[in-house]
Amino acid sequence: MQNVKIVVTGPFNAGKTEFIRSVSEIDVVSTERKITAEAEKIKSSTTVAMDFGRITVDDELVLYLFGTPGQKRFDFMWEILSEGMLGFVVLVDSARPETFREARGILETFRAYAPTPYVVAANKQDCDDAWEAEDIRLALRLDPQVKLLPCVASQKETVKTVLLELLYSILESIETPAD
Amino acid sequence: MALRGNLRDFSFTQILNLINLAQKTGMLTVEGPGEMARIYFRDGKLALALIGREENDLSAILARSRKITANQARVIRERTRMMTDKEVGLLLINAGYLSQKDVFDSLQLYSIEVIRRLFTWVEGIFQFDQTSPVPTGKIPVRIDLENLIMEGSRQLREWEQLQEEIPSLDMALKFTDRPGANLRHLNLNLEEWRVVRYVNPKNSMRQIAQATHMNDLEIRRIAYALLQAGVVEMVRPGGIPPVMPPRSLPPVNKEEHKSLIQRLINRIRSL
Numbered sequence: 001m002q003n004v005k006i007v008v009t010g011p012f013n014a015g016k017t018e019f020i021r022s023v024s025e026i027d028v029v030s031t032e033r034k035i036t037a038e039a040e041k042i043k044s045s046t047t048v049a050m051d052f053g054r055i056t057v058d059d060e061l062v063l064y065l066f067g068t069p070g071q072k073r074f075d076f077m078w079e080i081l082s083e084g085m086l087g088f089v090v091l092v093d094s095a096r097p098e099t100f101r102e103a104r105g106i107l108e109t110f111r112a113y114a115p116t117p118y119v120v121a122a123n124k125q126d127c128d129d130a131w132e133a134e135d136i137r138l139a140l141r142l143d144p145q146v147k148l149l150p151c152v153a154s155q156k157e158t159v160k161t162v163l164l165e166l167l168y169s170i171l172e173s174i175e176t177p178a179d
Numbered sequence: 180m181a182l183r184g185n186l187r188d189f190s191f192t193q194i195l196n197l198i199n200l201a202q203k204t205g206m207l208t209v210e211g212p213g214e215m216a217r218i219y220f221r222d223g224k225l226a227l228a229l230i231g232r233e234e235n236d237l238s239a240i241l242a243r244s245r246k247i248t249a250n251q252a253r254v255i256r257e258r259t260r261m262m263t264d265k266e267v268g269l270l271l272i273n274a275g276y277l278s279q280k281d282v283f284d285s286l287q288l289y290s291i292e293v294i295r296r297l298f299t300w301v302e303g304i305f306q307f308d309q310t311s312p313v314p315t316g317k318i319p320v321r322i323d324l325e326n327l328i329m330e331g332s333r334q335l336r337e338w339e340q341l342q343e344e345i346p347s348l349d350m351a352l353k354f355t356d357r358p359g360a361n362l363r364h365l366n367l368n369l370e371e372w373r374v375v376r377y378v379n380p381k382n383s384m385r386q387i388a389q390a391t392h393m394n395d396l397e398i399r400r401i402a403y404a405l406l407q408a409g410v411v412e413m414v415r416p417g418g419i420p421p422v423m424p425p426r427s428l429p430p431v432n433k434e435e436h437k438s439l440i441q442r443l444i445n446r447i448r449s450l
Binding site for chain 2: 002004023055056057058061063086095097098099100101102104105108109112115128129130131132134135138139141143156160163164167168170171174175
């Protein structure tokens with residue numbers, strides 16, 4: 001049996017757990033805990049170690065989706081989670097521009113851990129306050145060739161599109177490896 | 180779709196950068212503590228900037244730039260009460276009091292002054308409205324934002340923020356391939372030129388700092404300004420091999436790896 005993994009990362013409350021939950025065939029194994037810090041009480045609970053979801057491909061291959069903890073004090077987990085990943089998804093909350101800088105920092109950190117392909121998903125595009133994906137690209141200073149995909153983590157189809165685009169990028173990187 | 184937020188989280192310089200890169204047209208409203216500014220853009224260029232309840236009719240702006248005296252401004256305002264800035268401008272030019280250049284220079288100077296003041300705002304709400312053109316009757320100018328962005332970035336002194344933007348000085352800088360990014364249009368100061376001389380994917384920012392005798396803060400400040408202006412981008416320095424983590428699934432060979440990814444693709448499609 002081969003196990004492969006894709007990491008889903010992003011700032012606190014970007015929607016990582018929901019993203020994984022939308023496509024996982026098992027209930028997401030979650031390590032959510034009640035939030036205690038006042039400043040972080042946007043939601044009632046958060047991921048403190050990791051989430052993981054599973055997609056069985058066939059008898060020999062299983063894909064795991066690992067969600068990283070969003071709060072900065074758990075960033076020691078990131079490097080461990082990034083080991084051996086096929087690629088990663090950076091989830092951005094389109095309606096909270098105050099988290100864009102942090103998202104950029106997380107992206108750079110993961111790029112430093114491993115030169116694997118990645119895509120950026122502009123989540124919560126269904127919110128009234130959501131920034132357009134192309135504006136987010138500029139705010140995050142993403143190169144034009146970096147895939148930035150609009151997404152609503154609760155909608156399975158958009159999550160599938162994000163994962164497929166990442167897999168296409170991985171396929172492309174195998175065919176045309178970087179120097 | 181909204182383009183709004185808080186200056187605390189998204190600085191005014193970053194907004195200008197976004198408008199510049201996206202070549203946006205419309206009105207940016209910035210509501211600071213006790214004051215509001217309206218800034219108009221056309222195709223990513225600054226067209227007009229107005230602030231608060233300040234007198235911003237043409238005669239006031241001409242007086243501010245000392246093209247006319249305050250007394251002359253008062254008389255003009257009294258006599259042209261029902262006229263727009265465009266009409267007043269034409270009147271003054273046709274009467275030979277001022278040249279077209281005088282009018283445009285004054286308007287440009289005023290708009291730039293407003294932008295400079297906005298660089299100092301750290302609290303406030305901003306909103307960009309793509310449907311609001313420059314008000315009829317106002318004279319639009321056309322000012323490139325790159326130099327203003329550079330200036331705004333120079334004012335950024337917060338060490339913490341710079342550290343967040345540039346977490347590691349072991350990264351290198353390279354000139355962007357973005358069309359339109361052109362050093363010749365930028366007014367770089369001496370320190371920035373010293374850094375630009377060493378911009379090369381082979382040189383880490385730490386090495387550039389050593390070569391130019393700059394401390395961490397100084398090199399970050401300049402690198403940040405150049406990044407914001409879209410002149411350079413951060414890259415992994417050449418020669419340093421990327422850190423390769425151990426893989427849980429080492430691809431045995433290319434074809435096998437491709438087949439594995441293809442199986443994943445087929446599975447996700449079928450979900």
